[in-house]
Amino acid sequence: MSNTGRVELIHARRGEILTLVRHHGELPVVELSKLLGVSEVTVRSDLAALAQTGQVRRTRGGVRLPTPGHGESPLEQTQHTHTAAKRRIGREAAGLIQHGETVILDVGSTTTEVARALPLTLRNVTVVTNGLNIALELERLPNVRVIVTGGTLRPLQHSLVSPYALDVLRQVNADRLFLGCNGISAQGVTNANHEEAEIKRAMVAQSREVVVVADHSKLGHVSRAHVADASQVAILITSRGGAPLPITLSDALPDIRIV
Template sequence: MIDARRSEIVSLVKQHGELPVTELSKILGVSEVTVRSDLKVLADAGQVRRTRGSVRLPTDVRRESPLEETRLEHSAAKRRIGRAAAALIRDGETVFIDVGSTTTEVARAVSPTLQGVTVVTNGLNIALELERLPGVRVIVTGGTLRPLQHSLVSPYALDVLRHIHADRLFLGCNGVHAEHGVTNANHEEAEIKRVMVQQSREIVVVADHSKLGRISRALIAPTDRIRTLISDRSGPAPPPELRRAIPELHLV
């Protein structure tokens, strides 16, 4: 019932653009206190934006931050996550390493003692990070360059990925939510990520605490497709429903 009401709030805001809290209270037949409580949850998930006495859709037209800037956000946490994730790679494996600031830290932490590992990536910076490792063969997907993220998207990237079966995918994202799954802000990148998920035996999501419980624009995968989530202890504890949804949730 609570989820249905919150979904209706989002639907009403999409329909009207902006609504006063008092109006929402009347439409839904609940108190303003209840509406404000719902709005806090929805705002924390990035679905609405609260203003004084009203609610509106979030501003979707935002400047996309370069990878060099996002790497500075929660940088120590991302390094810890990267080290924990990279430690999962075994000799002889084929792995996908997705684009992003946290997955870049995974690439940086790959052990130089590994042998016979193949890494497939659509991140140019990630390929360069791995170039130094003698036991790692790097395959770059090709495709169209997204300069701010140094990532390659369609066309062509999807064609390469569909011919590869990976033991493990290290997946970056903008949001991890128990009900709404793993999501991303950019639709082109999300398309690549979805194919990586389809072609991987095991999915490891790497996401700092600011991504937990949040919902972004484009779905990558439902939570029941995720076996492992590696995050950090720097922020609030992960939502209990997220702990229940993902079998292996590790905080580093």
């Protein structure tokens, strides 16, 4: 296996560890070893790396989620979690964009994959974003006009928030919004940061169609700040995970696409 393949395998395995810990709350190393089909030594190595970045907390003989209140992670960290799933979601979402459309692209690691998946063949498309890294990703597309909202920089996500970001968004009438989140449930879309949630709510208000892009680890979770009701979401694009799709979520959303 190539070095790239090994790195992707490690990232995928650590993503599965996070999913299992989120689902169970706390797990012993021996149980994770059985569930993942790898040695306890490998599991401990993965847990050490995840604990170093604050994604989990080690316990005697096991692991649990960190103390609530510290749930937001840097973009550089989240982009290495469920990487393959986010790429699939990004490709599916990018396929929805048509020539001549105006779209809003929210911040986040999954929406970044949407930007990366946009084809060079797109014509006369305008993308409005509050993500500095996303704007840079879109520079490669010669026929896509990129509008950056402006505002105050949040280095954690390379995102722009108020003041000023809201003023720009209120001038936009978008065909569709690709919305990231920290949780989506029957209660709706939620986010870990209140400043970003305010911007996301404005994006929802200015868009004809809301497409939520969220990997399976976000399903059924409720984070700190409300962004949108489930009734405001037209499409959810997500990935296959260990646990089945929550029934309440299936009932609440009209169009769920699992890739």
